[in-house]
Amino acid sequence: MIMGDGEVAERKVPTHEVTYVQLRNMVLTGGLAPGQAVTIQGLIRDLGAGMTPVREAIRRLTAEGALQLHGNRRVSVPRLTPTLLDEIAFARLTIEPKIAEMAAPRLTEATITQLARIDEAINEAMRQDDIPGYLSGNHRFHFTLYDASGAQVLTDMAQSLWLRFGPSLRVVSSRYSKSRLPDRHSDAIKAMRAGDGKALACAVEADIAQGVEYVRQALQAGEI
Numbered sequence: 001m002i003m004g005d006g007e008v009a010e011r012k013v014p015t016h017e018v019t020y021v022q023l024r025n026m027v028l029t030g031g032l033a034p035g036q037a038v039t040i041q042g043l044i045r046d047l048g049a050g051m052t053p054v055r056e057a058i059r060r061l062t063a064e065g066a067l068q069l070h071g072n073r074r075v076s077v078p079r080l081t082p083t084l085l086d087e088i089a090f091a092r093l094t095i096e097p098k099i100a101e102m103a104a105p106r107l108t109e110a111t112i113t114q115l116a117r118i119d120e121a122i123n124e125a126m127r128q129d130d131i132p133g134y135l136s137g138n139h140r141f142h143f144t145l146y147d148a149s150g151a152q153v154l155t156d157m158a159q160s161l162w163l164r165f166g167p168s169l170r171v172v173s174s175r176y177s178k179s180r181l182p183d184r185h186s187d188a189i190k191a192m193r194a195g196d197g198k199a200l201a202c203a204v205e206a207d208i209a210q211g212v213e214y215v216r217q218a219l220q221a222g223e224i
Contacts, residue, residue, distance in 0.1 A: 015053050016052070016056045016057070018049075019049040019053035019056070020057040020061070022057075023054070023061060024057075024066070024163065025136065027066045027077060027166060028135065028139055028162060029132045029135045029136050029166070030132065030135065030166070030171065031132075034171065035079045037070065038074060038075060039073060040055070040058070040073050040074070043058070043075070058075055061163065064159075064163055065163065066160075066163035080168045080215065080219060080224060082216070082219055085168075085219060088165050088212075089208075091157070091161055092165070093209065096204055097201035097202070097204045099149045099155060100145060100149070100197075100200045100203075101197040101200060102154075102197075103149035103151075104191075104192065104197030104200050104201075105197065106148050107145075107148055112193060114144060115144055115145060115189060116189055118137055118144060119141060119185040119186065121137050122137035122185065125137055131174050132170075135169065135170055139166070142204075143158075145188070146158060165211075165215070168224050171218065172218045172223075173214075175218070184203050184206045184210065185207065187199075187202075187203035187206070188204060
């Protein structure tokens, strides 16, 4: 909105969008564990939001496959099965390296610097055994990169896949030492600085594959 004398007023983010992002982040960073049912009233309390924006956020996340709505006014994060993991892994390993390769020629020095700083924050979270910090930073790293690609449809698809995969990665991450958490970002940054799209795609593929393998092992052991 333009104010007097050319002043630009800050655009207010709608409440329903803020609530959606808050609930989405709870799913991504493991605030809701797979299979854990919570009441809608509990979410209203935890999010500090009204019934309408919370219901809208639940509706959107249910449509994206991130939440499951139960008849007793409860919602839960669906549990992964080996078959579903295979589908998610195939889709992620197909889509995300391609987005990274598309982003490579569009990356500016400023964006690469931003990504390096995000990776430094991830490393610090790993040193502090801050799993939510690690997970939120990991998401921010990947989607800052993907947003640079301009491939909105593919990026939206990747976001949906992360919502289905993230809660299980949270469970697995808490069981590994900080030195074993999935992180191939230094290889990705090296490829970015070299302007090597193929190498960047390979680094992203290796990063995804590592996380998928950890989750697969946990599923096989009955830990998720």
